[in-house]
Amino acid sequence: MEQLKLLTIFLGFSFLLFYLPGLALIRKMDLSPESKFILAWPIGMCIFTLFSFILGYFNFYWGLLVLPFLGLLSVRQNLNLPRFSWIAKSKVTLLLVCLGSLTWLSTTVKNGLIYDYGIGFWGAQGHEALWHLSLIES
Numbered sequence: 001m002e003q004l005k006l007l008t009i010f011l012g013f014s015f016l017l018f019y020l021p022g023l024a025l026i027r028k029m030d031l032s033p034e035s036k037f038i039l040a041w042p043i044g045m046c047i048f049t050l051f052s053f054i055l056g057y058f059n060f061y062w063g064l065l066v067l068p069f070l071g072l073l074s075v076r077q078n079l080n081l082p083r084f085s086w087i088a089k090s091k092v093t094l095l096l097v098c099l100g101s102l103t104w105l106s107t108t109v110k111n112g113l114i115y116d117y118g119i120g121f122w123g124a125q126g127h128e129a130l131w132h133l134s135l136i137e138s
Contacts, residue, residue: 017048017064018048022047
């Protein structure tokens with residue numbers, strides 16, 4: 001239940017800090033709603049990274065809270081989430097996307113959780129995480 005709560009918080013913050021600023025930047029472009037939806041996420045992440053770098057240089061991290069407000073002000077009337085027609089038309093496509101996502105997530109979902117013995121790592125990323133943690137500690 002705790003993971004579901006954390007997932008909800010993560011998705012909410014991702015929507016506010018990544019999607020809205022990205023959508024605000026590309027809202028006037030002549031793209032389909034589906035393309036805008038998909039393209040807004042990486043553009044928003046780039047904006048967030050750039051703002052983090054600049055504001056971190058001035059040690060003013062609270063300035064990042066401006067991003068969701070600017071995004072909301074910019075897209076307040078045109079916030080239409082797209083309907084992906086290819087998902088509704090093809091149940092096989094939907095099944096493949098869901099199965100592929102679950103398979104991909106199954107190897108990473110438990111990484112970094114705290115157990116009685118400490119932080120647990122498993123799967124393909126376990127060795128990589130231990131390597132980076134040992135570099136941090138050295």
